[in-house]
Amino acid sequence: MKKLILGTTALALSAGMALAQDVIRMGTEGAYPPYNFINDNGEVDGFERELGDELCKRAELTCTWVTNEWDSIIPNLVSGNYDTIIAGMSITDERDEVIDFTQNYFPPDPSVYVGLSEGIDVENAVVVAQTGTIQASHVASTGATLLEFPTPDETVAAVRNGEADAVLADKGFLEPIVKESGGELVIIGDDVMLGDGIGMGLRESDAELKATFDAAIQSMKDDGSLAILIAKWFDGMDSGF
Missing domain, CATH: 3.40.190.10 (Periplasmic binding protein-like II)
Incomplete structure (x- = not known):
């Protein structure tokens, strides 16, 4: 769906694996409903909040949520301010040169x-x-x-x-x-039609974390729960999952 990176200035690879941490920090924008937004209680809400919480549950990970403005969301991932991007980010070749992506959890959004x-x-x-x-x-x-x-x-x-x-x-x-x-x-x-669907962005050094979330996303596709969640937040949309 959404969005190209602004540039690659100061994009240094972060050392270590995110899975070595006690808590996985989930980075989102918090300003793009129904994908993600801040609710009346000041909390991250929306499709991606519900999805991310379920993925962390299935992966047996403890996760917390971090918001970041869109124009610096990739640099702040790479510099280690959080461990994933789950923010309506389309998978593109340009972004894939800087970060890695899970399989898509949302089809290409017109x-x-x-x-x-x-x-x-x-x-x-x-x-x-x-x-x-x-x-x-x-x-x-x-x-x-x-x-x-x-x-x-x-x-x-x-x-x-x-x-x-x-x-x-x-x-x-x-x-x-x-x-x-x-x-x-x-x-x-x-x-x-733009982009190749929406996936989670991760540092290229975090291959283990990518594999963990890939497996969780696949499990939600396999049991139909991802399709149900998409239909809930996107007016009955048939995702094809």
Whole structure:
């Protein structure tokens, strides 16, 4: 689904294996519902919180949650501030050069354009996307004028206040916002397929931890619980798992 790395500056490999620690620190953004968000109690919530807790339970790991802004989420993983990224991160070749990924726990999520009217030529418009995302990279490749903001909420606000003609983001994020807008916002055109599905990001040195989470993800696919969880958080979506 979501997002390209901003760069590889100061990405040093962290020594040691995460599994040697007493607690595995799960890093997320906390700002991309329904994947992850902060609830009224100030706690990480959403699809990935529920998924991550279940994966840790199956792997017999003690886990805690850490939030980090999106634009530095990969550098802070590599530098050791947490042990995984579970934040709606699409598996891409560019990211795979810097970090490792588990198998996907979410299929490729279509992206959609959303604006105030349907008749917008998105390839000749001002289109906003979150900084460092695969959507931002796609917009730049189309010839549209790209406008970037650091948070998902700011991208939607840019359309509402007239700074941009449309926003491009994951359908799972934008569709509920469109439904709740009462007709103010509309989806423009067809789905845009980007990325290779969503996986957990880990340091390349943490092969044992990757294998542990891979096994837990596979067990949830095999018993159908992952498909049920996706349907719960994404309006009955059939994931194909």
